[in-house]
Amino acid sequence: MPRKMFYVIVVVTHIGAFATSDVCAVDPAVFEAQQRRVAVVQRIAPTVVAIFARGAAGSGSGVLISADGFALTNFHVTSSVGAFMKCGLNDGVLHDAVIVGIDPTGDVALIKLLGRDDFPHAKLGDSDKLQVGNWAYAMGNPFMLATNFQPTVTFGIISGLHRYQYPTGTFLEYADCIQVDTSINPGNSGGPLFNEAGELIGINGRGSFEKRGRVNSGAGYAISINQIKHFMDCLRGGRIVDHATLGATVTENVEGLVVVDNILEQSEVYRRGLRVDDEIVSFAGRSIRSVNQFKNILAIYPKYRKLPLVYRNEGKKEKIYVRLRGLHRSSEMTPQRRRSRTIPKPEDPDRKKPSNKNPNGKDPDRKQPNRFFPAASNLPENHKHLYVKKEGFANYYFNTLEQQRTLTALKELGDFSQRIGIWSFSGTIQAGYKFEFTLADKGLGLEIGDDVYFQPLDGSNFTDEPERSGGLLLALYHLKLFLTRGDAVFTEFYYLGSEPLDGHGEKVDVIVTLLTGVESRWYFSRKRKMFVGFDTRLESDIDECEIRFAGSQTFDGRKLPQQLIVRCANRKFASFDLETVNLAVAPPKSSRTDRNDQ
Amino acid sequence: MHQLILRLTLTCWLLSLMFSTALNAQISDAELEELEEQAFKQAVALVSQSIVRIQTVGGLDHVSRVLTGTGPTTGLAVSKDGYIISSAFNFISKPASVLVTLPDGRRFAANVVATDRSRMLTLLKIDAENLIPAQAAPKKSFRVGQWALALGRTYESLHPSVSVGIVSALNRNWGKAVQTDAKVSPVNYGGPLVDIQGRVMGVLVPLSQRGTNESAGVEWYDSGIGFAIPLEDILATLERLKAGQDLNPGLMGVTFKGHDLYGAEPKIDRVRYGSPAQKAGLKTGDIIVDIDGRNVVRQVQVRHAVGNKLAGDTISVTVTRRNKTVKTKMTLVAQLQAYESAFLGILPIREKGNRLGKPGVGVRYLYPDSPAAKAGLKTRDRIVRFNNSEVTDAGMLADLVHRLRPKQPATLVFLRADAATTVQVKLANIPNSVPGKLNSAIIPRINNDESSRLKIGRFTQDVPAYQHSFWAYVPDNYNADYQYTLMVWIHPNDDTMEAALYKQWNPICEQRGIIILAPKAAQIGGWTLDEDKFIKDMIEQFLQNYSIDTTRIFVHGFSSGGRFAYHLAFKHRKLIRGVAVAAQPLRGRLPENHPDYQLQFHLVCGDNDNLYPLFQRTATVLRQMKFPTSLTTIKKHFHTYPPVEQVREIGRWADTLDRI
């Protein structure tokens, strides 16, 4: 009450004051806050992109995140505009842009604007630091209002965090997302959500529109920037990035604990010891108190990512590292044979229906039957070379770039290309035993003390030799192939992205190779630009042989590690200290045949 | 006592405004939120004296099938002597009487003085003195991100209603409006958008680039997408409004090549006859580079440069013509002379892709006394040149002719038995009649199994994506080598008339090669406005599957179905070329006849139908707007579907949609 009275008086006094000046006397603090906001908007507006399909057929929004033109938007925006698009910036200039990578499940796409190397770009924020009630700006091109490429700026608060939104069809799952009351409307899709300081905290992609058709009704949803960070390098690699599953599903039991209710026996997590009814304590370092939290965490990491998991089995706590499996079969990720799966039935009363629509309206599943391989029709002549079509990739051109960048580290080691003869390494293992590896084209051998292990290469099955090493012999053979023949010999050879080594180590770039069903992942330290190790898996759903390098020494001009540390199934197998190494050039006979071949 | 303290503190406060900013660095978030709240309330208190309540009495209940609100609305005093500006939306129902209630409770009868159709504003006058006019915030002070308060006076309360937001963008809707995320709706249309100091930035209106009528943009109410017309701009034209002069958007009269607003350069395709552009001497092929000193490189920029200009405004336009620069001035107009196409008087022979490789365009039928007939052409002659450009197909000839006007002369060359003849013709108007007799075009016999994969005959199909269904009829002798006419049947409310229609049309379809597409309204009771999307998609699907001539797609409706047929035709002009309506007059404002998307009409009605008089007026209006329109009166016929004779006539009319 007193408050009200007092308010009235203020007004009265002021109306008095108006006689002299016809504006309100406003506290400078208010002006300054306003000025700060205006300044922030002016600073970040130039990073906002208005995306148009050619001929202004469709439209959406995006945001620049690097000076050389990389920009984020929604997958469901790019899927409707094609491999190349037109992007307007608020300086009035229209740029060509090309698709780079897509994450259909997370509804994220990375594109690259062309024509400048000094684009204004947004600073990435930390969406885990957000609190409900924080102010947030949304910017973009709702209802295609930005005819002069000036974005629409709306201002509101964070209404909720770590929200989970069920997928529409197989894709477009909004997990761990940010809910805002900032007005999000059709066309805001792909546009940035900024915090009060003007840092990018999310990509707007959805709203609860059921009430009034295609108009904001108080709830908009943004994909958190921290989720996107996990995918960023995969996207830069021009890939169609898949999300992940653990191989186990969870439920809330009567005590409200989150426990395993279903587990795949071929899954790595099963081999690590997780069983039905075990309690999930924490996952990726976040403690788990609800099924949604579990889903949220799972959904913010790409396929293959290695994560720590803490579970409790009969009171006993176990911490393990597990590499996540793909959420979709590769057939699902390629358009022609894509099956649309039904949405999982939510199990508890406390749930939501997947009723939300993405703000650019079109349900991509229906409108864009073949949206992974955009129409090549719209390639502008001068930029054609920036788009290379390849199954499994949004734009393979960018993968080749990342391969080149990553593989420069190999040149450091010297030229192995001529050393295609027999390789032999010898030295001692910790236990003091002597060892010798022999890698020939006919077969692979290892002697440790009196024990001998052999893996023939006559087409017979690959075996776990030596036992419990995960196939160390074959792994070293793949190393030889990788160093001597490079991408020429493998049936698949591509840049995967980056990840923390072994789930907790330094950031490494990952190259994946495939040959006769044997998959290897090659790790390169991003910071030290060094080849630091690799994993080789004889066949899917068995534990892989993990080899890490330590130290470095030179044998006739070629750098090799001092030590190979070999692990398998979360256990150390052995570490080999290399003392003598012999890398033979091609034997004369075969070299003659070589000549004949030429 | 309390009061005293407060007055003191207040003076301190006012003084403290002069203090340096160092003071505020210390202010906590909580305090800031509090101070901002106080600032909102002051701003409202300051403007509230200029905000009036408007009530209307009588008027239409429906406007363009949107139920109009009857609630009180808002206006803003702009002069001491009783002028009040408001949103045109508030008068959409053409009320019989308007009442204004001032903040002090006094009531006045108000008169509508004038309307601004460009920015959707209405000026009212009441016989009152000493109103407190709103004070305008200078446009140059507007900043994206600043506070913006949307005020209205529709609730019965001392205070105006308030919504607080920020300025979202400037120069929206072709430079007309400032955009805000404050909640804007019928609750405050006509009210002010106010800055934190209580100055009026603009007057709230619904707006949308899509529509131009009073209700366009209403669908976005409270969405965080709101618009206000800057008060400075309003005051700049206030005298013209006070003088009772309605204001209209200014038109140049040009169309551009390639309808790509953002991608394509503003290269002039058509210069409308009698338009300011023509008077200024602009020519097809000119590229506009500058308007009023604003350099333009994209079509969309031209719209920005001209969008906020009014009829009567003069603009300077610079174009490049064959790498010469030409500078001109023109005075924009409210309305362009209705477009009217010239007419040569032939029906072209239908040769899909002209695969026989014959030169030019063959004559299938000659209109009696048409320019072509007078020039001595005969059927099966082949027109190979028209005004010294070579003619390769019917579409090209049509375009050449459509770019000319009736009574203009033209030279054409035609072949007869390989002998070329050159003749002069004086082009005519497209006749408003249907040939009494017209042989059907030759439909080649089926000689390929390609068509067999398609559904033939009469069939019904559900379209789950839309929860809709349609029935269709494809002539049993369908042949993909021939291009068919597509008739979209729009059934009247409560009755699809499927059986009856099929019975009457089946022979006509066989004879003249017509495919029927008959969508069904989701509610059989009647069509809703947005069902056009479904029909559009169905037509496009048919265009993909079947061999259809895009110049011969027409909608056909009877009675209440006709209303939706008109709506469809005007909404999807890129797709639909003809409208044949029985017993349903056309209501509401008409869009003009667009040279790029021409429409032809055929109207049938019984003289005993009590809609008949209105129906005749429809024909008159359409003809005034230069839409080719044939009207057929059925003697002693009531409000029922036409008998077979008149239906056959519709068939003949449809068969002439490709006339040149």
Place this chain on the structure above:
Amino acid sequence: MTNDRMTTYRTSCLPMAVCLAMLPSVASIQTSRQTIRMIQPRMVKIFGAGGIRGLHAYGTGFLVSPKGHIATVWSHVLDADSITVVLNDGRRFQARVLGAKPQLDLAVLKLQAENVELSYFDIEQTASVGPGTRILAFSNMFNVATGDEPVSVLHGVIAARTNLSTRRGTFEIPYDGPIYVVDAITNNSGAAGGVLTTQDGQLLAMIGKELRNARSNTWVNYAIPIGELKEAIKQITNGNFVAHKKKPDETEIPVRYHPLDFGLVMVPDVLYRTPAYVDSVLPNSQAARAGLRSDDLVLFVNDELIQSCRTLKVALGRLESGDALRLIVRRANQLVQIKMNVKK
């Protein structure tokens, strides 16, 4: 409280020195973020009947006692055998309807659980505020908050304080008392039963059901002031169950008077909204004596706007003998007032 406000206010407007001197009292107001953390634990999500024919099966409520009394809106969600209530921290309980007052659109639930730790609103501590006041809205709208996720929070200001009853025929809900209209999109599916607070956490009102304004054809975002609900909530929690019965419809009111009873012949009512023009006035009728003339346009009957002949008939029909009848008519451009008395 009063003094706090005053000092707070003063500090914000006096120069630095004073400001610092007052810091303690400054600290007593909190940011909206602090408020949100304070309010969230008092909100609950309610799950009950529905889930079919577009009826949502979820809603919102707020705790009003340490014993687990929950105030919420009276809706279809509640007519289920078992109602599940989920607290802010994810704890889940069964609850039963203790009582309801449909006239207020109010129901009170009781948790089926003894001695559990609960934070709650003190409904005695409520505020009353004017337009422009900043508010926070808490609700389980669209049921986006699951498990132990806190409910959604919207920000906005009070747009208006108005009265539903003054706008007869505009709204179709039983409640016809005063309401707060807000400029946030608060009234969404599942949001009814949520609360509005000031940004420093004072309880203001309960968010109502989704509602269309029949006159402007727009959705209204409104809430019912706690002041209106307080007594009923107390009654029900104290166990005086209030049976809920529908209140009589407007339409059931008998039409007692017709224009002719006053000597008024109106123009024929042909359109949906025929303006209420007087066609003719019967000689020496009451209307004639009062000075009404033909072509007068009737605009108000006792301050109710008359938009058409139809509304005029309703307005006159509602009169009772002995009432004073004040008409305002438009004659040319003048508004003329006419007084009469309603006779037997």
